[in-house]
Structure formats: structure tokens, C-alpha cells
Amino acid sequence: MDAVQDIAPPLVAHLIYRLDIGGLETLLVDTINSMAPGRYRHAVICLTDYTDFAGRITRPDVALYALHKPAGLALGTHADLFRLLRQLRPAVLHTYNLGTIEYAATAWAAGVPVRVHAEHGRDARDPQGINPKHNLLRRLVTPFIDRYVPVSRDLHAWLERVVRIPARKLQLIDNGVDTERFRASADAGAEPWQGDGAFVIGTVGRLQDVKDQATLVDAFALLRRQLPDEKLRLVLVGDGPLRARLETQLNTLGLQDCAILAGPRSDVAPVMRSFSLFALSSIAEGTPVTLLEAMASELPVVATAVGGIPDLVAPGVNGALAPARDAQALAAAIAPYVQDRALARRHGVAGRARVEQQYSMQAMLAAYVALYDELCQTKTTPRTPDKAKKAITPCAE
Known part of the structure; x- marks a missing residue:
């Protein structure tokens, strides 16, 4: 024995x-x-x-x-x-x-x-x-x-x-995804981009071509012009070969005061809880882990309709979809959540339920x-x- x-x-x-x-x-x-x-x-x-x-x-x-x-x-x-x-x-x-x-x-x-x-x-x-x-x-x-x-x-x-x-x-x-670690919490932390009632659009991922954060930056610039009375912030978490190019893009568009290149973070779960919405602008994906983490954190999600993303995001239920490389469509998909915080909360709760059921x-x-x-x-x-x-x-x- x-x-x-x-x-x-x-x-x-x-x-x-x-x-x-x-x-x-x-x-x-x-x-x-x-x-x-x-x-x-x-x-x-x-x-x-x-x-x-x-x-x-x-x-x-x-x-x-x-x-x-x-x-x-x-x-x-x-x-x-x-x-x-x-x-x-x-x-x-x-x-x-x-x-x-x-x-x-x-x-x-x-x-x-x-x-x-x-x-x-x-x-x-x-x-x-x-x-x-x-x-x-x-x-x-x-x-x-x-x-x-x-x-x-x-x-x-x-x-x-x-x-x-x-x-x-x-x-x-x-x-x-670990639904115990990634969850909503009344204690959303104290990140530098929080406060003043700002609506924080966040993304997490390596700064590289396949993630196409440049389109998300362009979409954010459009949102700022379309919704001038809203307090909007953009947070890009991650590092990679596109960092310098994205920094130049933010400066050129005059977004350096409201958009943050946060660098890589090992504590992704509390970072997710500091966002109001999660956005993913990839041109190719399988089943993105960060999207599942965001859904588990009860965030509404707006993402490009590529790869396995449409399996996760049900438009009008837990988020919205937009074509890849289309900043205008991405901005239009995000705008309703900025204008209706109750809608953002409802879709966030629905995303959490979807993760618990299948992912x-x-x-x-x-x-x-x-x-x-x-x-x-x-x-x-x-x-x-x-x-x-x-x-x-x-x-x-």
C-alpha cells in the first residue's frame, strides 16, 4: 500500500x-x-x-x-x-x-x-x-x-x-477565470485615475499590434469631442513595443491629462475594480482572458467582433460589439454606458452571471x-x- x-x-x-x-x-x-x-x-x-x-x-x-x-x-x-x-x-x-x-x-x-x-x-x-x-x-x-x-x-x-x-x-x-479573485467590490481601491465622478474606460493587455490600442485611443478622442460635459478617463494597462507610439499619439491628440499609460500590473483584479467599463480593440483573439476577468468583475464590456469575442459579449445584454479598426463605431458603442450608468451596472451584472455559468x-x-x-x-x-x-x-x- x-x-x-x-x-x-x-x-x-x-x-x-x-x-x-x-x-x-x-x-x-x-x-x-x-x-x-x-x-x-x-x-x-x-x-x-x-x-x-x-x-x-x-x-x-x-x-x-x-x-x-x-x-x-x-x-x-x-x-x-x-x-x-x-x-x-x-x-x-x-x-x-x-x-x-x-x-x-x-x-x-x-x-x-x-x-x-x-x-x-x-x-x-x-x-x-x-x-x-x-x-x-x-x-x-x-x-x-x-x-x-x-x-x-x-x-x-x-x-x-x-x-x-x-x-x-x-x-x-x-x-x-477565477471568480473569487475577480469580482465586484464596494472597495474599488485608490488608483490615481479614480475620483471626481469620472467614467473610467480601461483596458488590460500587451501593447502590441494585435491588441490595436491605437484605435481605442482614437475612439476615446472622439468620445471627448462628442460628450464634452462628461468626465472621461482612459487607462491602458500593460507594456510592449507600441508604448512609445501610443504615448506620441496621446500627446498629439492632447489627451495626456486624461489618458494614462499605467504600465504592467501584477494586481489586475483590483485594477479591474477601478474601471467603469472595459474596452478591447483587438484585431484577432481567441477567448480573451482579460475580457472574462472584466466580466467577472461586473464591468460592462465593449469589444471588437473578432475571434471568440462574440461568444462572450451579447449585445444589449452584457456589452456591445464594434468592427475591428473602426474608432467611430467603437466610440458609438461606448457612449451609451457613459450617458447611462444604470445601464452599465445592469450589463455588468449580466456579464458576471454569464462567466459563472460557462467560463x-x-x-x-x-x-x-x-x-x-x-x-x-x-x-x-x-x-x-x-x-x-x-x-x-x-x-x-
Whole structure:
């Protein structure tokens, strides 16, 4: 009996491009922290590196590795990962997004029995997911992947119809959010942008092309002109390559006194509670974690109708939608909430109810545990892909 009790739970190795502040990274950390320790152990392997954000992993038994992959093909990284996987002997390799997908073949060669690949969204270089080279790679590695996990219905349909991944290899798992940490509160904190009855339009995310915060800034400028008697503030939380450009844009539009580049924040939950409305101006998304966090915080949400966002936002119920890259439409969608605070409260409450019904952390964790259990129980021949062996040429990053 003691020998059975001493057997360690199976190890899941999560392969991510870089562990830094972001929606996918937050979801990964929350998954590891929240999953029952007795079911699976976890290790995080970063193809490049990790930042202080890794400190958000609170489980003491989680190993963290950085392979320091250089730009380009970097064939040596495959060898480094092969050796590491042979050392760790995980039961599952869980890869995330295009930057890690080719390493499923490396995991097969290293004898990892189960390979799972999650698609959380596409980037600004290919927002529609039609790049033929990338989609060819996705198809070529299919024999080495046991299950693709899209996190939105839009991504599921794209993988099946555009990329042409077999339906039997697809499993939709909705992202989840911690509804205890993200909630409304009478104590909304004391952020510098609060006070004076101002209506605070906030967003959280990396400052990069795919999030298109520049359109949100233009929409805010339009709102200021359309509603001159309203006290409006805009708060952009996050950091990234667009920060300098956004700062210049704010100064050019004369918004520097009412718009704040707040930088990265690790305490997102209280920051959310300081907003009056959450806005997301992305040109591509899966199921955005920050949008779920905002809904759980009882904020009305106004977002672009891209990716999995229409699955979350029911216009007239918990928020509003606007076309991507359309500042005028985005401003028009936000304006009713500025003018009717009771409407904002009603839609915020409805958003919280929607998260509790379908997008809880508990539901997501149960789905991943069930997937790992199913594949670990059925995979008995770790080195045989389910189609003929193919030579895989890693693509450039």
C-alpha cells in the first residue's frame, strides 16, 4: 500500500514560447496553481526565457526551464528539448500556439506518450489564420499531436475548415477565470485615475499590434469631442513595443491629462475594480482572458467582433460589439454606458452571471483533467504516430 501511495502523479510539461505578462501566460499560471496537486505535476519549459512573472507560480513543486532559443530555425533547440524531455519523462507535453507546435514531433521522438496542442489565438501578422506556410506546418505535425485544443468556437471552426485538422482530433475547451479573485467590490481601491465622478474606460493587455490600442485611443478622442460635459478617463494597462507610439499619439491628440499609460500590473483584479467599463480593440483573439476577468468583475464590456469575442459579449445584454479598426463605431458603442450608468451596472451584472455559468476556472480545470486522463489511459504505444512517419522541417519563428 505504501509503495502505491508513493507513486508520483503524472507530469505535464507545458511548452511556451516565453513566460511573461499576457493573457495566455496568466491562464497557464492559474491552471497550474489551481489544479489539484494529487492529479498531475507540472513543469514549464520556455523556448526562449521567462521574466519575474514566473514568480506568480505558487505551487512549490513546479520546475521551470529556459532553452534560450535564438531567432530562426534553431535546430539545436530541438536537441536541447529532446534531452530535457528524456530527463523529465513527462506523460504529457502541452504546447501553446504556433511558436511551439513543431516541437510535438520532438516530443514524439523523445518518447512522450501524449502530445496536446492548444490554440489560443492568432497574431497581427496573420489575424485570419490563412498563411499557407503556417497552416501547412500545422497539418504536417498533426500525426504527432493527439488532440488540438481551440479555446473558442471561432478557432475550432478555423482549425477544422481552413487548416483542415480532422474533427476527431479537435476538442473545444473554454477558457476559465477565477471568480473569487475577480469580482465586484464596494472597495474599488485608490488608483490615481479614480475620483471626481469620472467614467473610467480601461483596458488590460500587451501593447502590441494585435491588441490595436491605437484605435481605442482614437475612439476615446472622439468620445471627448462628442460628450464634452462628461468626465472621461482612459487607462491602458500593460507594456510592449507600441508604448512609445501610443504615448506620441496621446500627446498629439492632447489627451495626456486624461489618458494614462499605467504600465504592467501584477494586481489586475483590483485594477479591474477601478474601471467603469472595459474596452478591447483587438484585431484577432481567441477567448480573451482579460475580457472574462472584466466580466467577472461586473464591468460592462465593449469589444471588437473578432475571434471568440462574440461568444462572450451579447449585445444589449452584457456589452456591445464594434468592427475591428473602426474608432467611430467603437466610440458609438461606448457612449451609451457613459450617458447611462444604470445601464452599465445592469450589463455588468449580466456579464458576471454569464462567466459563472460557462467560463469558471473550475469548469476549465475539469475539462483539462478529463482530457489528460483520457489520453493517458488510452495511449499505450508512445513512439507510434497515428499516421505514417513524416520528416518535419521546423519553420522559422
